[in-house]
Amino acid sequence: MGEAATVRGMLALLLSLGAAPPALAAEVDLTRAAILPVADADGTSAVAADLLAGDLRALGATPAGVVAQDTRCAATCVVIGTVDAPLVRRLARAGGIDLAPLKGAWERYARATVRADGRTYLLIAGSDARGAVYGVTDLSRALGISPWAWWADVTPRRRAAVTIDDRTIVSRSPSVKYRGIFLNDEDWGLEPWAARTYDPAKGNIGPRTYRRVFELMWRLKANTIWPAMHTISTPFFGDPGNAPLARRYAIVVGSSHAEPMLRNNLREWSEAKRGAFDYTRRRDAILDYWRERVPETKDQDGFYTVGLRGLHDGPMQGATTTAARRAVLEDVVGRQRKLLGDTLGRPVADIPQLYVAYHELQEAYDAGLTVPDDVTLMWTDDNYGWLRRLSTPAEQRRAGGAGVYYHLSYWGRPHDYLWLGTTHPALIREQMGRAWETDARRIWVVNVGDIKPIEYLTQYFLDLAFDADTFKDAPKAHLTAFMAEQFGDADAAAIADVMWRFYDLAWPRKPEFMGFGETEWVTPNRPSAYVMSDGEEAQARIAAYRALVADADRIAARIPADRRDAYEELVGYPVRGAARLNERILDLDLAQLYARQDRASANIYVARAQAAHRALVADTARYNALAGGKWRGMMDMAPRRLPVFAEPMWPSWEASRQTGCATAQWGSWIGDENVLTFTRGTPATRPVTLYAHQPIAVTWQAGALPAGLSLSVAGGALTGANGYEQRLTLSYDGKGAVAPLTLTCGGRPLTVHAATLAPPADGGAKEVDRRVTMPALTATAGADWQRVPDLGSYRGALRSRLDLPHRADPGQGTPATWRFANITEGSAILRLIALPTHPTDPEKGLRAAVRIDDGAWQVVDFATHGRSDRWRANVLANTATVDIVLDSIAAGAHRIALIPLDPGIMIDRIELVLDGARPRYAPFPTEDR
Secondary structure (H helix, E strand, O other): OOHHHHHHHHHHHHHHOOEOOOOOOOEEEOOOOEEEEOOOOOOHHHHHHHHHHHHHHHOOOOOOEEOOOHHHOOOEEEEEEEOOOHHHHHHHHHHOOOOHHHOOOOOOEEEEEEEEOOEEEEEEEEOOHHHHHHHHHHHHHHHOOOOOOOOOOOOOOOOOOOEEEOOOEEEOOOOOOEEEEEEOOHHHOHHHHHHHHHOOOOOOOOHHHHHHHHHHHHHHOOOEEEOOOOOOOOOHHHOOOHHHHHHHOOOEEOOOOOOHHHOOHHHHOOHHHHOOOOOOOOHHHHHHHHHHHHHHHOOOOEOEEEOOOOOOOOOOOOOOOHHHHHHHHHHHHHHHHHHHHHHHOOOHHHOOEEEEOOOHHHHHHHOOOOOOOOOEEEEEEOOOOOEOOOOOOOHHHOOOOEEEEEEOOEOOOOOOEOOOOOOOHHHHHHHHHHHHHOOOOOEEEEEEEOOOOOHHHHHHHHHHHHOHHHHHOOHHHHHHHHHHHHHOHHHHHHHHHHHHHHHHHHOOOOHHHOOOOOOOOOOOOOOOHHHOOOOHHHHHHHHHHHHHHHHHHHHHOOOOHHHHHHHHHHHHHHHHHHHHHHHHHHHHHHHHHHHHOOOOOHHHHHHHHHHHHHHHHHHHHHHHOHHHHOOOOOOOOOHHHOHHHOOOOOOOOOOOOOOOEEEEOOOEEEOOEEEEEEEOOOOEEEEEEEEEOOOOOEEEEEOOOOOOEEEOOOEEEEOHHHOOEEEEEEEEOOOOOOOOEEEEEOOEEEEEEEEEEOOOOOOOEEEEOOEEEEEHHHOEEOOOEEEEEOOOOOOEEEEEOOOOOOOOOHHHOOOEEEEEEEOOOEEEEEEEEEOOOOOOOOOOOOEEEEEEOOOOOEEEEOOOOOOOHHHHHHHHHOOEEEEEEEEEEOOEEEEEEEEEOOOOOEEEEEEEEEOOOOOOOOOOOOOOO
């Protein structure tokens, strides 16, 4: 888009993030402006001035430089400081700028133009140091500097004049007070890249790397860091340059659930030297260990994690039951607080402290652990994006408030996802919306792994935290605005659509989960559940990914040269990477299936899988060579070297002993024949594959078709080019005659049987292939239910109200009702598919009462406990399923009613699965939408 449109677009984005300016005004030319940082104790304004100067130069300006006194200013001068600075107050008085709203505020700023002393001053006045910083980064963003200019190579575009309008802007305070990122599981990306490419002199993640991280945090308005903490990384306080740098950047330093008191246990506690990390036996040694660190942080803006876990990410040593852990924690937290108060010389209630209720720490809390009222309770997700706990009404009144620790990247059981960022934005919005609605607003921290390639999701999380009004916008609208900022308006919607489909395809199974194995312990890959029947689910998934790649590549071809690296990092590599891994796995599984069917194509599918693997290797090498090798070592296509990523053994089969051709289709067994059935009056399609047994080219031709049927292809040849098979679509027009059809292949006729069935009674969803599918939002829902758009298999879920009282009697509730009609009479399963949420109250469940027609109510519970096998299956598939066996269901019209008995249940869909239905792993992302 043009320069003016770019500025307008950036301004609109800034307004959405909290700025509230009055009407348009004149322009201030910053092309040759000087920059004056008003001195502060830690030099934060000077760093901000240097950042702004660099941004102006990147846009083509030639700033007069960073000056120390207003008398050294050029004709135009940008002044950066806090409201307490005399120069800031003097300029504000001269310009009639009211700074009163900033006094005592948290991270706010005013930006105003003041004409005085023969100069034009652009005043950026912060309520505090970070407020002033955000005034600078918002200015840069309005000028066209993306937050991802450095981290995703969104190259600033130069212009002849760099101008900004002279309106006065007064920002709002952030919605969430502390907003942070956790650099984690850095072994396969951030640390190797820092050590070998970005800072080889340091050979690890050190001040040079953290300077880039902190700059990104400034631009995203994050104020809290949980530093990298694996054994491969130098502990944050182990490098003497890190802590002063954090003070200079006004970054709050905290630490994860496994690192109380700002200590990095993995590198700072040596069991060989210090003994076991067991508080029950070595209390004084561990207290001394914490005591070593606290004085070092006296001048640090810190948020101290209290509590105790094991040496790394596991339960504490020496206490093996919840009751024992609770007792230890009561003592630990009390002693930690005394240590903080005594060492820092402040009332302990004034020292930010955090109890991260992660796994067994939540269990101890729920079992009655007393956490002091001023300590912030940090709830966590279950590592897969689903919050395990929310604040009760009583907890919402605590002085310390509550927060959330959330994952966009994870190492652990049941399976890692460290490679690509595929968490659906609609899930982030719904879950963090729950946190916001239940007053968890003091601190949000998100696990961003290596930062790349989770750029967009990181920004979305932090934008929600900074401005809760972002919840009012559809996630796809935010995604579109993000893409417009990086690539311009013209392609923004198309790029957002590509990425939305990318998230949709990962919803039922992340790429990292496609091996269908697990970790901890690591199990081998298993055959894909997408190939449970005839392989059509796998074929559809492969086709969807190929179409996605084609669309992404078409857009890439028209992306300007200065943004091509950015496009590859933010769009191209994630899309192709997910596609290639899916293709490799599914093509190989299809080869096994087709070999059992004596298809000549089996070895060709192996070759396709090999090609997909080679393409993934090449794509990863290309990523690491982007921007002249800037990211070499950042992208690893096989983190932790798990089986899902490994190049498999490549099977090969001899030619089948069978000759001729055959067809493959999934129908109903009628009159000793496999019959494709259609419902009279309802247009529909069915897949049919014609294939050869031998790898020998043969021709084929369709015979005359009945009036109601048509074929996607009428004839051709089976050759090596098409894998000796032809995939066909048989379409029924809903009104004409249907009868068997003949395909002649290699001179031999093959019959494809087809017939129509009488339509069911009117009413709602219809049976297709012995299955009735009822998406959540097709229900007529009562007041107990809320509609949640964009989330789930059909881009919409039903949620029982978060303020719903727990109840035992279905008669007290209002149902969601689905109507359906089935043709087949007989045994069936009523399958209730929810999303794998957790109870809002740990003492309660996720219960609902269900009935068919006027039958008896049956109570089901979607809740899981701990890391049970049921929970593991749920999070890998993003579903929570309850099956009710029906001995028999009559053909005809029916209704299903579902009444919630607990808050927070989320229904994805309901299915009636009749005997003989084709097995299905998940609905295809575009079905019935």
